Amino acid sequence: MKFTLSWLKDHLDTEADAATVAEVLTRIGLEVEGVENPAEALAPFRIARVLTAEPHPQADKLQLLSVDAGDGPVQVVCGAPNARASLVGVFGAPGAYVPGSGITLKVAAIRGVESRGMMCSMRELELGEAHDGIIELPADAPVGAAYAEWAGLDDPVFDVAITPNRQDCMGVHGIARDLAAAGLGTLKPLAVPAVAGGFPCPIEIRTDDAEGCPAFYGRVIRGTRNRPSPDWLQRRLTAIGQRPISALVDISNYLMFALGRPSHVYDLAKLASPIVARRAAPGETVTVLNGKSYALTPEMTVIADAREVHGIGGIMGGEHSGTADDTTDVLLEVAFFDPERIARTGQAVALASDARSRFERGVDPAFLDDGLAILTGMIVDICGGEPSDVVRAGAAPVTDKHVAYDPGLCARLGGVAVPAAEQRAILERLGFAVSGDTPMQVAVPSWRRDVDGPADLVEEVVRITGIDSVPSAPLDRAPGVAAPTATPEQLVERRARRAAAARGLNEALTWSFIAEGEAAAFGGGAWTLANPISEDMKVMRPTLLPGLLAAARRNVDRGAATIRLFEVGRRYLADAERPTLAFVLAGDKTARGWQTGKPQPFDAFDGKAEALALLAAAGAPVDNLQVMGEAASAYHPGRSATLRLGPKTVLAEFGLLHPALARTLGLDGDVVAGEIFLDSIPARRAAGRMRSAYAPPALQAVARDFAFLVPEALAADALVRAVRGADKVAIVDARLFDLFTGQGVPAGQKSLAVEVTLQPAEKSFTEEDLSAISAKIVAAAAKLGATLRG
Numbered sequence: 001m002k003f004t005l006s007w008l009k010d011h012l013d014t015e016a017d018a019a020t021v022a023e024v025l026t027r028i029g030l031e032v033e034g035v036e037n038p039a040e041a042l043a044p045f046r047i048a049r050v051l052t053a054e055p056h057p058q059a060d061k062l063q064l065l066s067v068d069a070g071d072g073p074v075q076v077v078c079g080a081p082n083a084r085a086s087l088v089g090v091f092g093a094p095g096a097y098v099p100g101s102g103i104t105l106k107v108a109a110i111r112g113v114e115s116r117g118m119m120c121s122m123r124e125l126e127l128g129e130a131h132d133g134i135i136e137l138p139a140d141a142p143v144g145a146a147y148a149e150w151a152g153l154d155d156p157v158f159d160v161a162i163t164p165n166r167q168d169c170m171g172v173h174g175i176a177r178d179l180a181a182a183g184l185g186t187l188k189p190l191a192v193p194a195v196a197g198g199f200p201c202p203i204e205i206r207t208d209d210a211e212g213c214p215a216f217y218g219r220v221i222r223g224t225r226n227r228p229s230p231d232w233l234q235r236r237l238t239a240i241g242q243r244p245i246s247a248l249v250d251i252s253n254y255l256m257f258a259l260g261r262p263s264h265v266y267d268l269a270k271l272a273s274p275i276v277a278r279r280a281a282p283g284e285t286v287t288v289l290n291g292k293s294y295a296l297t298p299e300m301t302v303i304a305d306a307r308e309v310h311g312i313g314g315i316m317g318g319e320h321s322g323t324a325d326d327t328t329d330v331l332l333e334v335a336f337f338d339p340e341r342i343a344r345t346g347q348a349v350a351l352a353s354d355a356r357s358r359f360e361r362g363v364d365p366a367f368l369d370d371g372l373a374i375l376t377g378m379i380v381d382i383c384g385g386e387p388s389d390v391v392r393a394g395a396a397p398v399t400d401k402h403v404a405y406d407p408g409l410c411a412r413l414g415g416v417a418v419p420a421a422e423q424r425a426i427l428e429r430l431g432f433a434v435s436g437d438t439p440m441q442v443a444v445p446s447w448r449r450d451v452d453g454p455a456d457l458v459e460e461v462v463r464i465t466g467i468d469s470v471p472s473a474p475l476d477r478a479p480g481v482a483a484p485t486a487t488p489e490q491l492v493e494r495r496a497r498r499a500a501a502a503r504g505l506n507e508a509l510t511w512s513f514i515a516e517g518e519a520a521a522f523g524g525g526a527w528t529l530a531n532p533i534s535e536d537m538k539v540m541r542p543t544l545l546p547g548l549l550a551a552a553r554r555n556v557d558r559g560a561a562t563i564r565l566f567e568v569g570r571r572y573l574a575d576a577e578r579p580t581l582a583f584v585l586a587g588d589k590t591a592r593g594w595q596t597g598k599p600q601p602f603d604a605f606d607g608k609a610e611a612l613a614l615l616a617a618a619g620a621p622v623d624n625l626q627v628m629g630e631a632a633s634a635y636h637p638g639r640s641a642t643l644r645l646g647p648k649t650v651l652a653e654f655g656l657l658h659p660a661l662a663r664t665l666g667l668d669g670d671v672v673a674g675e676i677f678l679d680s681i682p683a684r685r686a687a688g689r690m691r692s693a694y695a696p697p698a699l700q701a702v703a704r705d706f707a708f709l710v711p712e713a714l715a716a717d718a719l720v721r722a723v724r725g726a727d728k729v730a731i732v733d734a735r736l737f738d739l740f741t742g743q744g745v746p747a748g749q750k751s752l753a754v755e756v757t758l759q760p761a762e763k764s765f766t767e768e769d770l771s772a773i774s775a776k777i778v779a780a781a782a783k784l785g786a787t788l789r790g
Contacts, residue, residue, distance in 0.1 A: 003257065081133055169260075264332075
């Protein structure tokens, strides 16, 4: 919701500046996302007079202007067709930034002639879409004065985030009411004109869908002139990002933003009586004002006449019946649409509009007559014309809602003590009618659909008093309740997170929702949102890698040489959500230097090292893990693997990202990634608080090397596991230390060298003992097709 400070002061009698307004809005629960002042961007631009205008010697469509902006004449090359001597416009000197063009002016030669600045158009200053000529100001505009100050553009624009429950604040008047309740000023009453009808309405108006459109009020105005809107109206709409179209359309839009009351204006000549709010018929379609056609279903409310559909009720009007420059007779629509129906229809057709955002929250059902009167009065004042009598089809669902309220609830539920008299005053300033003392009888105003009970009234009192006034206090702990403890699952996540940070990885936090294309690159997502806030956040992530890789790309784009990121979060699979730790390594593993030479990239073994270290920290039995293939398709098929506890239990996968996927994601070079599946780690057995004393072996270990010729397809890990299992008492470790192929190794085979560590227990090994163990090792290897290399 956007509005300007001057617009707010039309509804609120206050002397507060923009900073104070922004602070109070946020304090009372209307979060200000930004405050921008157009005058700041236009500060360098001044009012200037064109002294002379002569043809450019080298270009037929350019002129040489002599321009005075208060400091004497300067030469400007200009191509605007309306540039002429004596014209008063807006001048930008060298050094000024032109917001609409994105350029900074400088002294430049244009077709061989020096130009020292420019005369600006409306579009170049982001004041409108006009770009067919430079701005023309009145002849008496003060030359040399700051244009923004003279034009009244020093008017800050607020951007306020309105939560779905605050339908009353979808208009400037409702926001002014909240600020008045907070003591920032006095709410000005709405001026509702009494506009009498001069003739019966010439078109029948009715509602045949009492559920979707309970009330449809309308009237005709004949003899209007659909001229451009007044400057003040265009400036206000432009300031909040709305494009002025014509007076009839702009007035309707203005009242929607000012009062939160959507309306619609039809060209009467394009309608065939009667005009009806009804359910759509199967197979009907409509082309709306955005130029797109939509298929309709009987679950949707439409506005139609005897010939065709003219709009999706409460969302957007039809293209055919919209007003044009030659429109003279109009039909005004001020209706109430069911919020739930509007929400379902908007989701079904995937069509967002300012009207929909208000109707699906729930507009004030009691504001139909006054809203129609204000709309009529503005049209007659600006466009002229004669209004008809008002037609009221149906009845607005206005309910009498009363709540019994005990002022003591404020302290008990809200945690802040506010005197009962002050609570009464706050509620009355918000539009509630209060009678009685304890309990108070509070009548809920028609524009507060969100208030149902006493707790809602406590919320109103507390937020207007100020959330920051609620004291911080610890919750009382009942006697005998144990101190809070982390669950085993939380402890696993905590240990893994700390280990990743200790190893130099930077923690990231990414969205749980990703685009369909990103999910498809990782095998597809199991859960897709029916009504996502964005197409880029449509699928619940099946893996944490898309978010981390996007973060890595952003860091690379900003010049980061080394990327080491990790995240602890949830993957969302078809059966459940799974706790996971993911990491990404990209860029340079080591920086260039006189010792290291060129920067070294990360490789798959770096991913393996990270995975093993994090698994160890999380409590996994890493000594028993097997390195196996079959990593996900997102990884390089020959440079990736999984870590498993047995053939079926996958604890982690790691490796180089598939090169094609890396290119698709905009990442160059080798990118290493991995995921630790924290829920697959076996639970630790409960242990006492004290560790047993360290008792080193009494006898020295013995190391022996074995070189085997094995089939080329045999995995080294299989050989190492076979060797380690040959004698589970004497052999305490076995590790691969060499791989060799080439001269001396038969074709189809490779040489694997394994270092075996033997630990004697009660006495040192004799030669016979070592020979027996060696024989067991060779026999275990032989079962895999390995032979001892001579």
